[in-house]
Amino acid sequence: MNNDLSGKVIAVTGGFGNLGMATALTVANCGAQVILIDSAAAPASKLPEALVDALVLGGVDLASEEAAKQAMAEIAAKFGSLSGLVNVAGDFRWATVQEGDLDTWDYMFRVNLKTAVTASKAALPLLAAHEGARIVNIGAGAANKGAPGMGPYAASKSAVARLTEALAEEFKESGLTVNAVLPSIIDTPRNRADIPGADASRWVKPEAIAEVIAFLLSRRADAITGALIPVFGRV
Incomplete structure (x- = not known):
């Protein structure tokens, strides 16, 4: 049984990045109408064929409540509803406490947490109006235990992860499910450049994570909410 998303309208934040694009392609191939949202400008190159009908919203600062509301207003104007939100937007910075800049902490919380909170809050009116709506967040296996840097x-x-659990409890009676996927090291060009010599074959590919996200967006995951699902590859 495949993850049938026919008739669903799915917004993917961080949609221009490796995981965001893999997620968008996967859900589009499952039948969904896709919205790509990103802080970067819209890609100059042509999108893959599966995404030719996607709504592309570039230059959206999802840490801004006003910008997030405007993006959701554009979605409402075009589609009238929203079936699911995938909060992929985020970044990584390495910094020790002793030598690192405290601004790194502000930045990490802004791009990894605040974007997910703000996008979810802005999307809730649209999601609440859709039976069986979904939010899927991207956490990280690295969050399970701290390490230097x-x-x-x-x-x-x-x-x-705590946001995911809190939202899941908040909307448990409504039918809106909220879950998170926790990848290990994702096999991306940036990670290969940042970790030279590592065995990237053991890392998890964006497409594999996207398949788990598609499952969580589908009716097959109706009974799952508040889950934090490891997707580690062979790390």
Whole structure:
């Protein structure tokens, strides 16, 4: 049985990045209408064929409540509803407490946590009007235990896990489910450049994470909410 998303309208934040684009392609191939939202400008190159009908919203600062509301207003104007929101937007910075800049902590919480909170809050009126709506957040396996240089990132992604649990409880009676996927190291060009010599074959590919996200967006996951699902590859 596949993850049938026919007739669903799914918004993917961080949609221009590796995981965001993989997620968008996967859910589009499952039949969903896709919205790509990103803080970067819209890609100059042509989107893959599966996304030719996607609504592309570039230059959206999802840490801004006003910008998030405007993005959701554009979605409402075009589609009238929203079936699911996938909060992929985020970033990584390595910084020790002793030598690192405290601004790194602010930045990590802004891009990893605040974007998810703000996008979710702005989307809730549209999601609440749709039976069986979904929110899927992207956490991180690295949030399970701190390590040198990983403090800001791990703390912000741990906060995403708590957000997921809190939202799931808040909307448990409504039918809106909220879950998070916790990847290990994602096999991206940036990570390969940042960790030279590592065995990238053990890392988890964006497409594999996207398949788990598609499952959580589908009716097959009706009974799952508040879950934090590890997707580690062979790390």
